Amino acid sequence: MFPSEYGKLQETVSGRRALRYLEEVTQFHRIQVSDGFRQAAEHVAERLEGFGLQTEILTYTADGETSFWGQPPLPLEWDITRASLRLMQPDKHEQKLCDYGEDELSVIQRTGPTPPGGTTAEVVAVARADRPESYEDCDIEGRFVLCDADPDRAYRIAVQKLGAVGIIVDNIPEFPPVRQVMDLPDARCYRSFWFSRDDEPCPGFVLTPRQGTRLRRLLDNSDEPVRLRAEVEARFTAGQMQVVSALLPGETNEEVLVTAHLCHPRPSANDNASGVAAG
Secondary structure, three states, rough: OOOHHHHHHHHHHHHHHHHHHHHHOOOOOOOEEEEEHHHHHHHHHHHHOOOOOEEEEEEEEEEOOOOOOOOOOOOOOEEEEEEEEEEEEEEHHEEEEEEEOOOOHOOOOOOOOOOOEEEEEEEEOOOOOOHHHOOOOOOOOEEEEEEEEEEHHHHHHOOOOOOOOEEEEEOOOEEEEOOOOOOOOOOOOOOOOOOOOOOOOOOOEOOOOHHHHHHHHHHHHOOOOOEEEEEEEEEEEEEEEEEEEEEOOOOOOOOOOOOOOEEEEEEEEOOOOOHHOOO
């Protein structure tokens, strides 16, 4: 039975077409509960309708309070206009480190805004910044924290409890011997904040391993404070999460359910534009 069914699939499924669909999906910055995700959902629905499927976009309240299927509440909708991070001091090292307009992954997704005009503050490197004991000898109040840990966990300690103004992260998870951090020296890791409705969002940025290494060296060797300037225009509002649903009628009452999640940042493919394209 399997060889005959597999032969039918080979005649029907086209890898080239799937690749084209994947390329279309990866053009959208698909962060959960955002305009980019909504645009991607609308694009996929339009494609499915074009294939003759019975298609609809289901919407779910995203207000940080409403739960579905026993899961935690969907977060507030995130809208970001622009974001940048500059090294300001020492003067001879001044340079741009991050620019959302150039690379969406240069911010921690769902980053909070800065006050109008931006925030300039010293930066302090904290190892294992997701652990309370790592801050015993650190004064981070009013400073940025450069960390090598999960930024959302670092936020809970450094910002919420100790008064830091923002989180900078520069590490990429390692899986020796398959992947070590400097195997991708100029890549930025996909990182997110998961603020609750009652949290006070803070700005957050992602450096490449190469940038992080240089900044850490500067912190170790500089005779004067190392200051960063962050500017973020972003907001959080009650919104909706979209789920695309499509039906291809068959010859029996039996159903085959095919699913794929649409979220994740531009230009990611395997997580999970490839699943959407294949489905």
